[in-house]
Amino acid sequence: MVAMSDRGIGLLARIPPLPPFITPEELLADSLPLLDPPSRISVTDAAEQYLKVPVQGNWQDYDRTVAPYTVEPQDMSQSRRFKTVCFVGPSQSGKSQMLLSVSTHAIMCAPSPVQIIHMTKTDADAWVEEKLDPALMNSRFLRDRLGTARDDSTFARKRFKGMRLTIGYPVPNQLSSRSQRMVLLTDYDHMPQKLGPKDSPEGSPHGMALQRIRTFMSRGCVFVESTPAFPVDPEQVWEFDKTAPHRLPPVTNGICKIYNEGTRGRWFWECPNCAELFEPRFDRLVYDETLEPGAAGATAKMQCPDCGHRISHREKARLNTLAALGRGGWLHEARPFDAEGNALVDARGHRLLVRIDDPRIRQTPVASYALNGAAAAFSGWDELVERYETARRAFEVSQDDSDFARVHYTDIGVPYARPDGDEQDLTAAALRETAVELGAMTCPSWTRFITVSVDTNGSWFAVLITAWGLDGKRMALDRFDLVQPPETAPKARDAEGRYRAINPGKYVEDAEVLTDLMERSYAVEGEDWSLKPCVAVVDFNGPTGWSDNAEKFWRRRKREGKGALWFLSIGRGGFKLSDRVWHVSPERGSQGKKARSIKLLNMAVDRLKDTVLAAAARLDHGPGAYLFAASIEKERIEEMLAERRGIDGYSKRPGAGRNETLDLSVQAQAIAEHRGINRLNPDDPPGWAVLGEVNPFATWTGQAAPPPEASEDAAPQYINWLRR
Numbered sequence: 001m002v003a004m005s006d007r008g009i010g011l012l013a014r015i016p017p018l019p020p021f022i023t024p025e026e027l028l029a030d031s032l033p034l035l036d037p038p039s040r041i042s043v044t045d046a047a048e049q050y051l052k053v054p055v056q057g058n059w060q061d062y063d064r065t066v067a068p069y070t071v072e073p074q075d076m077s078q079s080r081r082f083k084t085v086c087f088v089g090p091s092q093s094g095k096s097q098m099l100l101s102v103s104t105h106a107i108m109c110a111p112s113p114v115q116i117i118h119m120t121k122t123d124a125d126a127w128v129e130e131k132l133d134p135a136l137m138n139s140r141f142l143r144d145r146l147g148t149a150r151d152d153s154t155f156a157r158k159r160f161k162g163m164r165l166t167i168g169y170p171v172p173n174q175l176s177s178r179s180q181r182m183v184l185l186t187d188y189d190h191m192p193q194k195l196g197p198k199d200s201p202e203g204s205p206h207g208m209a210l211q212r213i214r215t216f217m218s219r220g221c222v223f224v225e226s227t228p229a230f231p232v233d234p235e236q237v238w239e240f241d242k243t244a245p246h247r248l249p250p251v252t253n254g255i256c257k258i259y260n261e262g263t264r265g266r267w268f269w270e271c272p273n274c275a276e277l278f279e280p281r282f283d284r285l286v287y288d289e290t291l292e293p294g295a296a297g298a299t300a301k302m303q304c305p306d307c308g309h310r311i312s313h314r315e316k317a318r319l320n321t322l323a324a325l326g327r328g329g330w331l332h333e334a335r336p337f338d339a340e341g342n343a344l345v346d347a348r349g350h351r352l353l354v355r356i357d358d359p360r361i362r363q364t365p366v367a368s369y370a371l372n373g374a375a376a377a378f379s380g381w382d383e384l385v386e387r388y389e390t391a392r393r394a395f396e397v398s399q400d401d402s403d404f405a406r407v408h409y410t411d412i413g414v415p416y417a418r419p420d421g422d423e424q425d426l427t428a429a430a431l432r433e434t435a436v437e438l439g440a441m442t443c444p445s446w447t448r449f450i451t452v453s454v455d456t457n458g459s460w461f462a463v464l465i466t467a468w469g470l471d472g473k474r475m476a477l478d479r480f481d482l483v484q485p486p487e488t489a490p491k492a493r494d495a496e497g498r499y500r501a502i503n504p505g506k507y508v509e510d511a512e513v514l515t516d517l518m519e520r521s522y523a524v525e526g527e528d529w530s531l532k533p534c535v536a537v538v539d540f541n542g543p544t545g546w547s548d549n550a551e552k553f554w555r556r557r558k559r560e561g562k563g564a565l566w567f568l569s570i571g572r573g574g575f576k577l578s579d580r581v582w583h584v585s586p587e588r589g590s591q592g593k594k595a596r597s598i599k600l601l602n603m604a605v606d607r608l609k610d611t612v613l614a615a616a617a618r619l620d621h622g623p624g625a626y627l628f629a630a631s632i633e634k635e636r637i638e639e640m641l642a643e644r645r646g647i648d649g650y651s652k653r654p655g656a657g658r659n660e661t662l663d664l665s666v667q668a669q670a671i672a673e674h675r676g677i678n679r680l681n682p683d684d685p686p687g688w689a690v691l692g693e694v695n696p697f698a699t700w701t702g703q704a705a706p707p708p709e710a711s712e713d714a715a716p717q718y719i720n721w722l723r724r
């Protein structure tokens with residue numbers, strides 16, 4: 001060990017290191033942007049001067065002609081007349097590019113605090129990594145303004161000379177802290193619309209953002225953009241109102257609500273034939289609806305509502321550019337009366353439409369814009385029509401409108417209203433009237449496979465046996481409850497020989513009663529075959545203790561080599577799930593339990609209920625219809641109608657009794673879809689859907705036919721081989 005003997009050096013070593021050398025000129029240069037009055041150049045000018053954007057892998061100058069409809073909204077963020085700028089549009093419109101343009105202007109021309117709020121932290125981080133950081137690195141002017149200290153550029157904050165850009169997500173402490181000159185809210189409709197704890201909510205993200213900009217007075221602005229995601233409010237009457245021709249249908253929440261409070265700008269084109277202005281909208285596209293979706297899309301043209309002239313897609317970019325030059329463009333609604341008290345209406349009696357700088361514009365602190373997907377720069381009419389027609393036709397078949405709704409929200413950019421269907425009129429009486437008489441343990445002649453659904457309750461298993469045809473037609477054959485435990489279960493009977501009630505949460509052995517279900521054999525009417533179930537789905541949710549017992553039950557089946565015949569199902573609510581049925585292991589155990597290694601059949605129950613009820617409403621016995629055997633009790637059939645469809649999902653009707661037949665039907669639908677009912681080829685079905693020896697679930701019950709006579713050619717073949 002070396003002893004330090006020189007005290008003088010020891011003292012010197014305790015002096016902290018000096019800060020890096022900075023000249024007064026450098027200090028001044030850093031602070032100068034703060035003293036600069038906000039430059040007079042617009043957001044779009046600033047973006048063209050300072051911002052680079054990736055175009056097919058190369059960094060190029062920002063170009064306003066790519067998405068010309070974003071020019072006015074992003075420039076309005078600097079207007080002193082509006083507190084909020086709101087942009088509703090489809091996903092392929094380039095609307096999120098406006099965040100970078102507005103930020104560029106704030107960094108280069110109007111240094112002051114700016115906050116960008118994404119819908120989640122994950123989205124915020126991804127945006128910084130994939131969009132913001134590359135843009136800063138490739139835009140020389142922005143890079144030069146970015147601080148060089150280690151914490152000047154993080155996921156949550158970028159410190160520039162004279163300003164800071166914070167990036168966050170919608171939680172109250174991020175939206176209630178420091179004052180900002182601008183708050184940019186992106187993907188607004190995918191944010192929670194009430195922030196803070198349930199008992200003391202602090203308001204909507206938009207409302208809270210407005211509080212943040214107050215100290216900046218008229219220079220403050222909240223910029224909010226999103227695709228719509230809230231459905232049209234069914235409680236409100238919606239019809240076209242000529243005093244508000246640009247209003248979007250009423251919604252309960254989200255960006256369309258903000259849009260409707262604003263100036264209600266819409267994007268117009270000038271017709272190349274008659275020079276009238278009109279809004280290019282999806283519902284003005286004409287195409288051949290009799291063709292397949294892809295082919296229909298290829299025929300799509302935009303029809304001028306005034307002269308009927310049809311515009312082809314290749315003219316879109318040019319008409320958008322012309323619109324930005326004043327031949328069309330954004331038109332907003334005027335106020336009802338001018339200063340002299342004259343009604344501001346056009347020749348048709350509609351509310352007058354004006355430019356953003358017209359003093360007659362609607363009096364509101366919100367400049368609002370709604371762009372229709374038909375004018376969006378990055379999506380072609382062919383794909384737009386193809387997606388719309390594919391989703392519309394799927395909806396007609398399944399009555400599940402999730403994809404159809406999504407096309408409205410993300411591709412067209414408008415709020416969606418479910419068309420009025422027939423299922424409201426469906427009654428239990430109608431279902432019973434069309435029920436089919438069948439012999440005991442018999443299934444219809446068209447049956448090709450049979451499924452078992454099991455719902456788990458505290459003291460019984462509810463069971464549904466369903467017969468399926470190759471065209472999606474299905475019939476509920478049997479619907480009963482299992483209430484008695486198997487003989488082999490612990491304490492199955494008391495001293496007097498009476499059975500206790502089933503208790504699946506407590507006794508894993510009770511579930512063994514389900515194994516007999518797979519042995520039920522149904523004679524196919526008019527055929528020499530009988531069928532046993534080929535698959536069973538058992539509810540994984542149930543009374544306390546059941547999930548563990550269900551897992552043990554399934555592992556036993558797997559040890560017997562029958563793991564592929566048994567599924568454990570779990571329901572997921574809501575219409576916005578992207579899939580209908582998926583078979584995966586749970587990612588994480590609930591409440592800190594360790595993850596389960598078994599797979600669960602996840603079911604988007606609300607989407608599947610749409611399909612099941614639509615099938616039941618098809619009383620014509622055609623393809624895809626859902627029928628009931630006449631032997632099923634009235635009360636069990638009534639369970640089909642125990643729930644009511646709401647905006648977010650199905651819920652029990654007031655006063656309704658049990659709903660198990662509906663839940664069991666959903667399980668049957670889920671497993672049939674998982675097995676591929678929607679994909680199978682009726683001319684070449686898989687073995688398990690054939691009345692024949694290839695089907696391990698089919699048994700031949702007819703008379704044995706005489707063995708085929710041995711033919712001269714067939715028999716001696718191996719003898720010839722022996723002789724060689």
Ligand SMILES: [Zn+2]
Pocket residue numbers: 271272273274275276304305306307308309
């Ligand atoms: Zn025209």
